[in-house]
Amino acid sequence: MSLDSDIIVDRRRIRRKLTFWRVMAALIAIAAIAGFALIATPGAPGTFVSAGSIARVQIDGLIRSDSDRTRALELLEDSQAAAVIVHINSPGGTTAGSEQLYDSLTRLKAKKPLVVVVEGLAASGGYITAIASDHIIAQQSSLVGSIGVLFQFPNFAELLKTVGVKVEEVKSTPLKAAPNGFEPTSPEARAALDALVKDSYAWFKDLVKQRRGMDDTQLEKVVDGRVFTGRQAIDLKLIDQLGDEKTAVTWLEEQKGVKKGLNVRDYKLEPRFSDLPFLKTAASVTLEALGLGSIAHQIAQTGVVQAVDRAGMDGMLALWQPAASN
Template sequence: MSIESDVIVDRRRLRRKLTFWRVASVLIAIAAVVAVGAYATPWGRALTGASAIQRVNIEGLIRNDQNRVEALERLGKSNAPAVIVHINSPGGTTAGSEQLYDALMRLKAKKPMVVVVDGLCASGGYIAALASDHIIAQQTALVGSIGVLFQYPNFTDLLKTVGVKVEEVKSSPLKAAPNGFEPTSPEARAALDALVKDSYAWFRGLVQTRRGMDNGQLEKVADGRVFTGRQAVDLKLIDQLGDEKAAIAWLVAEKKITPDLPVRDFKLSPRFGDMTFLRTAASVTFDALGLSSIARQVEQTGIVRAADRLGLDGMLALWQPAPSN
């Protein structure tokens, strides 16, 4: 073998060794960053067993979220002495709200739990709140909106104006009805009405059972309106006026929770990209190892988008005020 060939072989061996140690260094650095971040973040402290009341925040539109369900299951298995669930939501899909309600019911079976309404707890948000045996709201908070909605656009007149007709072949008249491209048939409207009424009956039954209402009391609150916290107390939609301090006092008095425990946020979606400290440290680590392209990707994927386009499919348990002119 020539001297030149020996040099090429040695370079290849050196390159393989360098690649191995570079990858090993990256893995070790990431493991160290994750370990430090797990201790430094509220989510990490919750998982490592720090004794504190855990605060769960439910905000915005509610839809199916398996990550949230799994996070609540982890919380149920932790040594947290109690949970305060803050809700500020206009609702969302009926299926997503039911999923969240079921997850909170399982959590309540393992931990003392109280719900605090921060500003709005309507429709699907109120379904979630029903999982708690004690609901607290501020005096001017909005609570209720017990009802179900199936809403869809109809473009029939617009299509006529622009001269467009949608053709379709389907197995039966009610398949994919309504589709928004033709007037809704009486049969399709009747089918949708049956869906809405069935889900509404389920919602009403849940309110009546969980809040201990008779038929007369239920009729007063189940017409789709929202009520202030002050009104909601008298109507049995909530139990008490107040804020998180009132929730802590209730836990101490009724569930024998130790006074003066700290309250810490529990992250429902603890993703790597959501932890600013971990993202920055990982980016610096990659950059120091000469992997600048990966560092840039870490930084870019960690950016929070200004607008989250949330698709809501199916029937809605959602409240929204009429738009002002």
């Protein structure tokens, strides 16, 4: 009996130690996750930029209104970054979103030396973004321009007529919700849209003329909606210099007095937990330590955000996901 009692006592002691170390591991991992998340938050202290570095901001894809992006750029204004290099690779987007981004970069430029590097494309709204800078650099084969405004909408009137469907409506005035795509566009509706396009186009042209220092003759050569290569754009005053990020750093050093030899570090405008492999690993370790291995496996396969989202879904689900790799 004494031997059995000793075994039981030893087992309980081992269990207590195991529980203690599991809790400690969980606390350490949680603290690490919280600390790294703080660092990775847009504009938070230590966000990949410091007093001894140049911030690299990436503008990719379609440009839309984005309050998080605006907030991140505002925080960059007050950071310790010595300067900012904005890389643009965008076909444009909404006029309002492009104007919002232009305004944000203009405010940022007022506080820090800023230069734009066109990687592959800065067209339409992407070019609106680029001209926020006083100096634009592009590669020889980059495409810039497309100065113009477009309003497109599908019209299904003939299709509906073919299938025998008619959309009925009651509206306060003839131009309410026009065009609607279910009926031929009236001359009045087309004229109203034309006025919108022309007004936005005039704003775009005036912005280019002002920011690029063009006269009317120079402006008329570039505002017909075409894109131009970097080689063409430099002669047309759409950009200032051919080159890449190294060219931008040299310009900052020579023209803006930025200290030589500074590192260029990424400044994330919209980081997500799922973009950070460390967080995925830390979360998995935490859950393994607490004995929640199945959830840890799900995080390892799908990422923190997806695992949390799925954990919050109740009821019957019809959910497709890629098969987990072996």
